[in-house]
Amino acid sequence: MKCRDIQDMILTDYLDGQIDPKKKGIVESHLKECAACREFLVTATEAVIKPFDHSESRVPPESIWQGIQDVIHREQEVEVSNPFYDVLERMKVLLTMPRTMRAMATVAVVLLITVTLFKGINYRQQQIARASQEEMEYLSYLSGTSEMLDGNGGYDTDIEAYFL
Amino acid sequence: MREITDDIIEKAALGDEASFEEIYRAYSRFVYNVALRMVREPQAAEEVTQDVFLVMFRKLKTFQYKSSLKTWIYRITINMSINHAKRSHNKNREIYAYDDARYVSSEGNQIFQDVDKEYHENVIRKLLDLLNPDQRACIVLRNIEGLSYEEIAQSLHININTVRSRLKRAREKLLSLRKEVIHNEM
Numbered sequence: 001m002k003c004r005d006i007q008d009m010i011l012t013d014y015l016d017g018q019i020d021p022k023k024k025g026i027v028e029s030h031l032k033e034c035a036a037c038r039e040f041l042v043t044a045t046e047a048v049i050k051p052f053d054h055s056e057s058r059v060p061p062e063s064i065w066q067g068i069q070d071v072i073h074r075e076q077e078v079e080v081s082n083p084f085y086d087v088l089e090r091m092k093v094l095l096t097m098p099r100t101m102r103a104m105a106t107v108a109v110v111l112l113i114t115v116t117l118f119k120g121i122n123y124r125q126q127q128i129a130r131a132s133q134e135e136m137e138y139l140s141y142l143s144g145t146s147e148m149l150d151g152n153g154g155y156d157t158d159i160e161a162y163f164l
Numbered sequence: 165m166r167e168i169t170d171d172i173i174e175k176a177a178l179g180d181e182a183s184f185e186e187i188y189r190a191y192s193r194f195v196y197n198v199a200l201r202m203v204r205e206p207q208a209a210e211e212v213t214q215d216v217f218l219v220m221f222r223k224l225k226t227f228q229y230k231s232s233l234k235t236w237i238y239r240i241t242i243n244m245s246i247n248h249a250k251r252s253h254n255k256n257r258e259i260y261a262y263d264d265a266r267y268v269s270s271e272g273n274q275i276f277q278d279v280d281k282e283y284h285e286n287v288i289r290k291l292l293d294l295l296n297p298d299q300r301a302c303i304v305l306r307n308i309e310g311l312s313y314e315e316i317a318q319s320l321h322i323n324i325n326t327v328r329s330r331l332k333r334a335r336e337k338l339l340s341l342r343k344e345v346i347h348n349e350m
Contacts, residue, residue, distance in 0.1 A: 011335050012328045016306060018313050047342040048335040051291055052307035054284035060196035060213060065188060067214045072181065072221060 006030045007040050014041075015049055168233055177224035184224075187233070188217055194309065195241045201292060201304040202245035203252065212248055216241050231318065238311070238319035242301050249297040291338055299334035302327060 006027055013019035014027050031038050168190055175183035192213060199212035219240055227236065288308075292300050301320060305311040317324040 008332060011339075012331050013313075016313070016331075043342070044335070044339060048338045049307065051284075051287050051338075052303075054281075055288055055308045056281055056285065057193065057197055058200060060192045061210060064192065064196070064210050064213050064217075065185070067210075068188065068217050068221070069181070071214075071218055072184075076179070 001026060001030060003030075003034060003037055006034070006037050007044075010037070010041050011044055011048070015044060170229070173224065173227065173233060176221070177227065184217075184221055187220070191234075191237050192217070195237065198241050198304055198309060199245045199248075201288075201308060202242075202249045202297065202300060204289065204293075208248060208252075212241075212244050216244050219244070235315070235318045238305075238315070239321065242305070242319050246297045246301055249300065291341070294337055294341060295334050299330050299337070302330040303334050306331060 009019065009023060009027055013023065019027065031041065168187055172183045172186055176187055195216050196209060196213045199216070200206065200209040203209050203212055216237070220237065227233070231239075292303065295303060298320075302316060305316045305319065306313075311319065313324050313327050316327045320327070
């Protein structure tokens with residue numbers, strides 16, 4: 001492995017202790033033989049690891065929690081006083097949902113509307129067809145050529161064949 | 165840090181303030197310190213911390229347990245800190261005083277300790293100032309908060325190799341600064 005690859009590994013996984021044992025072995029056996037990479041390790045440790053060793057963890061000021069509480073209380077008051085708060089919140093969720101989810105929801109709604117409309121139209125056409133068939137039967141009855149129409153002029157049954 | 169159980173999360177999601185305060189007490193230090201490193205100004209860090217917990221409070225109802233609460237909080241913190249840092253990136257690169265920030269209480273010779281701490285803080289601040297917000301986030305999470313590459317990848321929603329490359333580029337910048345400083349001193 002070239003020095004450049006070893007130095008890349010030193011700069012990330014090796015210095016951070018995130019390197020897997022196999023790669024660690026490769027880096028360490030290279031370091032035993034390469035003075036330049038040994039020097040790079042020392043310099044990198046000094047420049048990119050040690051400065052952060054002394055970082056201080058700070059305690060957040062108590063005023064932050066007080067601020068959070070104030071906002072929560074204000075929001076809860078609005079929630080109680082506004083009967084439409086729940087509906088508005090749900091609408092807000094809809095508006096703030098990711099674009100893909102919103103697109104999918106829109107497609108689902110459009111599909112639902114299309115299917116409902118199609119079913120409605122179909123039902124209406126069936127009703128019209130049934131009504132006109134009944135009318136035809138009634139007219140045939142009045143004109144004395146009474147035949148219960150079934151598309152080919154008869155019932156196509158054994159009893160019908162017997163009488164005919 | 166007290167472990168936050170699912171029971172506490174559920175109660176907090178239903179609006180129980182005491183449960184939410186437990187979550188706040190467990191994670192506020194992490195959130196505040198990451199924000200402080202990312203946005204530099206204590207006042208801005210306080211605003212980011214407050215916003216992170218308000219977003220959490222509002223969104224706890226929809227928390228899916230797909231990720232751990234810890235990862236979820238890390239992600240919100242980093243996103244909000246990076247957004248804030250990007251907004252102010254290049255706008256104001258002056259060094260801010262950490263006058264309002266509180267050190268962890270310590271005993272002994274306070275004056276010398278404070279001077280020492282101030283020096284180290286100044287160094288860290290200047291080094292972080294060299295990096296863009298994405299690189300800074302990786303350095304803060306790894307070098308200061310001690311997160312693993314896996315945790316950083318989850319928090320930033322990026323590939324683990326992207327974590328590596330951001331860390332590498334950030335550290336190359338720090339190394340080139342060191343070379344520059346040594347060259348100028350000679």
